[in-house]
Amino acid sequence: MTTxxxxxxxxxxxxxxxxxxxxxxxxxxxxxxxVIEGACGTGKTMIALTAGIDLVRDPDxxxxxxxxxxxxxxxxxxxxxxxxxxxxxxxxxxxxxxGLTLVGKADVCPYNREGAAGIDDxxxxxxxxxxxxxxxxxxxxxxxxxxxxxxxxxxxQQIGLxxxxxxxxxxxxxxxxxxxxxxxxxxxxxxDGGPVGAETEYCPFYARYLEDLPDEGSDxxxxxxxxxxxxxxxxxxxxxxxxxxxxxxxxxxxxMGAALGHVEVVVGNYYHAFDPRTTGTFTGALLDDSTFVVCxxxxxxxxxxxxxxxxxxxxxxxxxxxxxxxxxxxxxxxxREGRNAQGGSKTADADxxxxxxxxxxxxxxxxxxxxxxxxxxRDELDRRVTAHLDRKQRGWxxxxxxxxxxxxxxxxxxxxxxxxxxxxxxxxGYRDADWVRAESVGAVVARILNxxxxxxxxxxAPAVGRIFGQWYRCGHTDYFREIELERTWNExxxxxxxxxxxxxxxxxxxxxxxxxxxxxxxxxGGGILMSATLEPIEAFTEVTGLEYLARAEDRPVVERxxxxxxxEKNRESFAVAAPKFTYDNRGHPGDDTPTRRQYADAISTIxxxxxxxxxxxxxxxxxxxxxxxxxxxxxxPVLLDASSDDETTESxxxxxxxxxGKVLLTSLRGTLTEGVDYSGDRLSAAVVCGVPxxxxxxxxxxxxxxxxxEEFGDGFEYALTIPxxxxxxxxxxxxxxxxxxxxxxVLLDERYARDSWDSVREYLPADGEFQPVSPDMLGMxxxxxxxxxESKR
Numbered sequence: 141m142t143t144x145x146x147x148x149x150x151x152x153x154x155x156x157x158x159x160x161x162x163x164x165x166x167x168x169x170x171x172x173x174x175v176i177e178g179a180c181g182t183g184k185t186m187i188a189l190t191a192g193i194d195l196v197r198d199p200d201x202x203x204x205x206x207x208x209x210x211x212x213x214x215x216x217x218x219x220x221x222x223x224x225x226x227x228x229x230x231x232x233x234x235x236x237x238x239g240l241t242l243v244g245k246a247d248v249c250p251y252n253r254e255g256a257a258g259i260d261d262x263x264x265x266x267x268x269x270x271x272x273x274x275x276x277x278x279x280x281x282x283x284x285x286x287x288x289x290x291x292x293x294x295x296x297q298q299i300g301l302x303x304x305x306x307x308x309x310x311x312x313x314x315x316x317x318x319x320x321x322x323x324x325x326x327x328x329x330x331x332d333g334g335p336v337g338a339e340t341e342y343c344p345f346y347a348r349y350l351e352d353l354p355d356e357g358s359d360x361x362x363x364x365x366x367x368x369x370x371x372x373x374x375x376x377x378x379x380x381x382x383x384x385x386x387x388x389x390x391x392x393x394x395x396m397g398a399a400l401g402h403v404e405v406v407v408g409n410y411y412h413a414f415d416p417r418t419t420g421t422f423t424g425a426l427l428d429d430s431t432f433v434v435c436x437x438x439x440x441x442x443x444x445x446x447x448x449x450x451x452x453x454x455x456x457x458x459x460x461x462x463x464x465x466x467x468x469x470x471x472x473x474x475x476r477e478g479r480n481a482q483g484g485s486k487t488a489d490a491d492x493x494x495x496x497x498x499x500x501x502x503x504x505x506x507x508x509x510x511x512x513x514x515x516x517x518r519d520e521l522d523r524r525v526t527a528h529l530d531r532k533q534r535g536w537x538x539x540x541x542x543x544x545x546x547x548x549x550x551x552x553x554x555x556x557x558x559x560x561x562x563x564x565x566x567x568x569g570y571r572d573a574d575w576v577r578a579e580s581v582g583a584v585v586a587r588i589l590n591x592x593x594x595x596x597x598x599x600x601a602p603a604v605g606r607i608f609g610q611w612y613r614c615g616h617t618d619y620f621r622e623i624e625l626e627r628t629w630n631e632x633x634x635x636x637x638x639x640x641x642x643x644x645x646x647x648x649x650x651x652x653x654x655x656x657x658x659x660x661x662x663x664x665g666g667g668i669l670m671s672a673t674l675e676p677i678e679a680f681t682e683v684t685g686l687e688y689l690a691r692a693e694d695r696p697v698v699e700r701x702x703x704x705x706x707x708e709k710n711r712e713s714f715a716v717a718a719p720k721f722t723y724d725n726r727g728h729p730g731d732d733t734p735t736r737r738q739y740a741d742a743i744s745t746i747x748x749x750x751x752x753x754x755x756x757x758x759x760x761x762x763x764x765x766x767x768x769x770x771x772x773x774x775x776x777p778v779l780l781d782a783s784s785d786d787e788t789t790e791s792x793x794x795x796x797x798x799x800x801g802k803v804l805l806t807s808l809r810g811t812l813t814e815g816v817d818y819s820g821d822r823l824s825a826a827v828v829c830g831v832p833x834x835x836x837x838x839x840x841x842x843x844x845x846x847x848x849x850e851e852f853g854d855g856f857e858y859a860l861t862i863p864x865x866x867x868x869x870x871x872x873x874x875x876x877x878x879x880x881x882x883x884x885x886v887l888l889d890e891r892y893a894r895d896s897w898d899s900v901r902e903y904l905p906a907d908g909e910f911q912p913v914s915p916d917m918l919g920m921x922x923x924x925x926x927x928x929x930e931s932k933r
Contacts, residue, residue: 175699
């Protein structure tokens with residue numbers, strides 16, 4: 141009997157779970173990674189948690205924690221639930237496994253959660269940093285009071301409010317997560333005999349956290365400020381964290397940061413491990429060889445990390461940086477010219493600027509040079525956007541409301557070369573140093589402005605400086621530079637300016653994130669990467685850098701594949717040899733083509749099976765057209781998804797799940813075909829129309845394809861085809877989620893059914909589940925399972 145069985149959360153594991161757990165433990169002992177493709181119902185979450193916790197609790201290993209990363213909120217909840225199951229079934233003499241879920245400040249800030257003190261999702265991050273800085277200034281070295289006094293002052297203000305009988309719209313005590321806090325709904329202020337209106341707002345929750353921290357120089361650490369016992373409380377969800385913290389009057393987000401290095405299981409998102417800013421300021425302590433990492437939904441690792449390690453800067457940020465630079469330069473410039481700025485003496489400001497410059501390696505001339513660079517760059521950006529619109533959309537000034545999102549490549553995406561903006565800068569007289577030094581200049585500008593305004597808040601100049609440095613340093617094959625135009629609307633801009641209709645962004649895209657992924661995975665002690673759709677695993681290990689770890693660092697990478705083990709009689713799976721659903725074959729939505737007629741017939745046939753049917757189309761436009769076709773052909777209600785906000789999507793899902801069977805059409809690029817729970821009788825059939833390859837005409841897509849050509853040999857296969865098939869498999873995988881589920885899975889396109897030059901059949905599981913059938917035989921296949929579907933209704 142192996143030790144992990146006492147940790148496993150259920151009475152008996154599946155055979156696949158036994159193999160997966162023991163493989164992961166053995167591999168991680170050798171600092172390796174286990175890669176698992178496991179169908180829904182394999183129990184991958186329990187495999188990962190059991191293996192990781194066993195390693196953490198084994199005194200013969202150096203593992204101290206399990207770090208779970210997932211891109212899907214539903215899966216995050218699943219890890220929380222499985223850890224609670226493990227704790228509920230541990231031996232009576234075992235301590236519960238401590239766990240913590242990481243979320244952002246907006247989710248845990250008591251004021252933001254309740255819409256109090258003027259704090260909301262739009263300003264919570266800036267307001268939090270400002271209030272923290274003010275609180276630290278009041279209690280730090282040379283400060284006016286103590287953290288304990290500030291917390292007590294806030295409580296006394298509340299008591300005074302209660303004694304006076306006063307009331308306000310928020311009630312006398314701020315309440316959140318079902319717990320009353322010791323503080324009023326409004327922010328307290330501190331003023332020690334100063335003039336009225338000069339009081340300083342501060343955060344009482346943060347003040348209490350500072351009070352609970354051990355004294356500097358002591359042997360204690362921040363965990364002493366956590367108001368609960370790690371060894372006793374078990375899994376702490378965000379709601380639990382808020383309740384435990386505010387009951388004590390302390391800051392939930394600060395408590396989260398203090399606890400994350402001490403719990404046995406940390407559950408977070410990919411950005412907690414791969415976003416440079418997040419790891420630099422929050423989760424860096426987890427990124428070492430004492431961590432066993434779990435990458436869930438690992439088929440999304442590559443595109444998610446590509447986004448996280450790409451960067452850019454908006455035109456509005458450039459504008460704000462220009463203003464910030466001018467504000468720092470102006471007092472020195474005016475003093476040198478013997479005149480006053482803004483009608484008053486700026487000598488003190490000039491002294492501040494000179495002092496800060498003297499304490500840094502940045503010169504006044506570099507400030508001026510960087511300002512000129514930013515100004516000229518904005519002029520060049522304006523020129524390029526205007527020229528692009530003149531060329532592509534004549535008369536655009538009179539039709540601003542018709543403009544749509546767009547891209548302006550700064551080089552031929554199919555031919556790696558220096559980008560046009562870099563060439564422009566050199567021709568304009570800007571040197572390498574002007575790109576590189578902008579980062580130091582931006583940091584000094586922010587420091588001067590924060591000192592002058594006594595407010596430590598985010599500034600634009602450092603962000604611009606960072607991008608300038610990256611723009612210069614990053615290569616021209618692995619990175620692609622372009623101008624992105626995002627459709628917005630700004631009435632304050634001139635009526636004939638593109639800035640009224642667009643937000644422009646200088647974008648620096650990392651085309652090949654394998655190095656970034658591999659370097660981060662190399663930092664951990666070992667782990668598991670898992671998903672229901674990883675095939676071909678050999679390609680997955682290449683694009684995630686695992687193959688390099690195995691080859692160059694001699695760290696084992698072990699693969700496991702587990703298929704569906706639910707009753708075969710409960711499902712039918714077809715690959716239908718309908719004509720390829722490509723633009724050349726189908727034409728525009730609404731065209732009467734043979735391909736569209738065949739697909740309309742096939743979808744109508746599938747839509748008539750008992751229960752709910754999900755139809756995934758290549759785009760929302762195609763979904764809209766087929767919805768109209770189905771409304772005339774079937775008796776079921778037809779629902780249409782569109783690109784919309786989360787609230788609208790949730791409402792549509794609720795409508796789909798309620799009552800009798802319906803048909804829901806959506807885009808395979810939307811949110812309803814992946815990460816949504818359709819268990820039980822929520823879904824009887826799912827059909828994917830075509831192979832959902834992204835728009836190959838996009839400059840960014842072309843650049844990624846070319847970079848993958850250079851790195852892996854076949855860019856179209858690695859960057860486009862394989863991710864498309866994984867997305868299709870995710871969509872049809874919504875149907876069968878448990879042993880009792882009954883359903884139909886259909887891949888509708890001959891590329892899934894036949895071997896040909898562009899066939900994708902090789903990327904489907906080798907278990908033969910998806911039977912090739914002709915369109916005219918599809919109905920007969922569906923009849924085989926109809927009685928079982930009807931018996932489940």
